[in-house]
Each structure stands twice: as C-alpha cells, then as structure tokens.
Amino acid sequence: MEHVQGKTAVITGAASGIGRAMARTFGEAGMRVVMADVEGTSLEQARKDVAAAGIEAVAHVCDVSQADAVSGLAEVAKDAFGGIHVVCNNAGVFAGGTTWGTPSSDYEWVINVNIWGVIHGLQTFVPILLEQDEPGHVVNTASMAGLTTGPMTAAYFMSKHAVVSMSESLFHELKAREAKVGVSVVCPELVDTRIGEAERNRPHHLKRDDEELPNETKLVEAAIKASTPTGVEPKVLAERALAAIQENQFWVLPPDGDPWRRAAKQRCDDIVHARNPTLAGPAAGD
Numbered sequence: 001m002e003h004v005q006g007k008t009a010v011i012t013g014a015a016s017g018i019g020r021a022m023a024r025t026f027g028e029a030g031m032r033v034v035m036a037d038v039e040g041t042s043l044e045q046a047r048k049d050v051a052a053a054g055i056e057a058v059a060h061v062c063d064v065s066q067a068d069a070v071s072g073l074a075e076v077a078k079d080a081f082g083g084i085h086v087v088c089n090n091a092g093v094f095a096g097g098t099t100w101g102t103p104s105s106d107y108e109w110v111i112n113v114n115i116w117g118v119i120h121g122l123q124t125f126v127p128i129l130l131e132q133d134e135p136g137h138v139v140n141t142a143s144m145a146g147l148t149t150g151p152m153t154a155a156y157f158m159s160k161h162a163v164v165s166m167s168e169s170l171f172h173e174l175k176a177r178e179a180k181v182g183v184s185v186v187c188p189e190l191v192d193t194r195i196g197e198a199e200r201n202r203p204h205h206l207k208r209d210d211e212e213l214p215n216e217t218k219l220v221e222a223a224i225k226a227s228t229p230t231g232v233e234p235k236v237l238a239e240r241a242l243a244a245i246q247e248n249q250f251w252v253l254p255p256d257g258d259p260w261r262r263a264a265k266q267r268c269d270d271i272v273h274a275r276n277p278t279l280a281g282p283a284a285g286d
C-alpha cells in the first residue's frame with residue numbers, strides 16, 4: 001500500500017507505547033487514525049496529543065478480548081471516516097511464569113487479549129477490507145518472543161507464536177485471492193513501553209492472588225518492568241511498521257545482527273537439524 005495519505009488506520013492498544021506511537025507516526029504521514037484501547041483516560045489523553053499535532057483522530061474505548069466490542073470499533077471507524085485501510089491489531093499484555101506454574105487466570109488473560117484480540121480483529125476487519133476492494137494492510141503486533149522460545153514466560157511466548165502463525169496464514173490466504181490487502185507482523189525486541197505494568201488492565205474476574213505467586217513469576221515480571229526503560233523508543237517500531245505497510249513487507253524485525261534475530265536463526269537451525277532447543281539470544285544473556 002504505497003499511498004497512505006488520506007487513508008484511515010485503526011489501531012488497538014493506542015493509549016500507550018507502540019500503538020500510541022503508531023497513531024502519531026501514521027498521522028504525521030497523512031493518515032486519519034482511529035485509536036482504540038481498554039484504558040479510557042489515557043486513551044483520551046493520547047488522542048488529545050495526536051490531535052494537537054494536527055492529526056484527525058477519533059478515540060474509542062474497546063476491549064479487544066470481546067468480539068462485540070471489536071465489531072463496535074469497526075462501526076465507529078466507518079462512521080467517522082468512511083473506509084478503513086490499515087488495521088493494527090496491537091493491544092497486548094504480559095504475564096510471566098513457568099508452563100506449569102502459570103495460574104489459569106494468567107493463561108486466560110494473556111490468551112484473551114493477545115490471541116483472541118487478534119482473532120477478533122481479523123474476523124471483523126478482513127471482510128471489510130476485502131469488500132472495499134481497495135489497497136489495504138493488516139499489521140499484527142507479535143514479538144521476537146513469537147519467533148524464539150525461552151523459559152518462564154510460557155503464556156506470553158505461546159501467545160506471540162500464535163500471532164505469527166495467524167499472520168502467515170492470512171498472508172497466504174490473501175495472496176491466493178490476489179487481494180489488494182497486505183499483511184505485516186511486527187516482531188519487536190525490547191521496547192520502552194508500559195508492558196511491564198500490564199497488570200493495570202487485568203479484568204477483575206481474572207485477578208490473581210499475588211501472595212500465592214511462584215517466585216519465578218515475580219522475578220520475570222520484575223525483570224521486564226526493570227528492563228523496558230532500556231529498550232528502543234516506540235517511535236522506532238511505528239516507523240518500521242509504516243515502512244512495511246508502504247513497501248508491503250511481511251516481516252518487521254529488529255536490525256540484522258540483533259541478538260533476537262540470532263536466537264530466531266538458532267531455533268530454525270535446531271528444528272531443521274532435529275536438535276534439542278538451544279537457549280539463545282537475550283533469554284540466554286546474549
């Protein structure tokens with residue numbers, strides 16, 4: 001989708017971090033943006049900031065884990081701007097813990113937002129993009145966690161592998177139809193956002209007992225919170241995503257030579273040679 005000027009982008013998780021940066025960067029490129037998030041107050045603040053930069057922006061509170069809420073988002077976008085051209089399924093949350101020690105409430109929360117959120121986005125928006133029969137693009141935010149594996153982050157890594165896999169399926173499906181709609185999967189390295197404070201958006205019915213948490217969970221979550229300020233700026237990811245839309249590039253990855261890319265290659269090599277998994281990349285302290 002070479003020309004983005006005057007086109008509309010719908011972005012979930014737009015109140016903070018990468019989604020918020022996408023709204024700003026896409027808007028500066030001439031797009032109109034529909035910003036969605038479950039956190040109403042910070043969403044409204046983010047919309048005001050974007051609008052103050054002269055960008056046409058609409059905000060809509062939406063929990064992506066709820067199919068009806070995502071359908072409602074599409075209606076809001078159509079009412080505001082007519083067509084929809086770019087859809088960024090970006091909202092996501094993090095919980096740490098081992099495969100066996102992660103409480104069901106954590107699995108459920110992470111799966112509901114990170115996987116069902118993307119499924120709802122695809123079920124809602126892909127038919128609209130196909131029906132419009134105009135150039136369009138779907139951007140799914142996964143993670144380098146979706147291309148690698150590591151210990152003590154079971155629910156999150158699994159969820160991001162699912163996002164990568166769905167994105168690849170979508171790519172093949174759209175190509176087979178010769179659709180005018182492209183797909184990108186954004187796989188960020190560590191980014192300076194509030195993902196380490198994802199707990200703030202956990203629904204009440206999935207609250208966990210912090211006293212009962214295994215030590216691994218506490219350690220990993222504290223480590224994520226402490227390390228994100230050392231990550232790249234969200235704007236970097238937004239610029240990569242915009243370039244991918246314009247150049248119809250599927251993989252949106254950290255630069256060549258990044259330790260996460262080495263870890264992804266190591267995993268592929270292990271699979272091809274049927275070797276047991278090697279702990280590589282940042283998960284191994286690289």
Ligand SMILES: NC(=O)c1ccc[n+]([C@@H]2O[C@H](COP(=O)([O-])OP(=O)(O)OC[C@H]3O[C@@H](n4cnc5c(N)ncnc54)[C@H](O)[C@@H]3O)[C@@H](O)[C@H]2O)c1
Pocket residue numbers: 012013014015016017018019036037038039062063064065090091092093113141142143144187188189190191192193194195196197198201228231
């Ligand atoms: N920050 C990183 O290091 C990093 C690395 C790789 C991938 N990612 C991915 O980037 C995406 C954006 O996260 P971020 O790092 O900007 O974190 P962030 O916490 O700053 O932003 C995520 C946003 O998603 C929103 N959100 C949470 N649950 C929601 C729901 N049910 N419905 C709608 N919105 C919801 C939050 O309110 C928040 O505004 C996520 O998918 C995350 O997994 C982040």
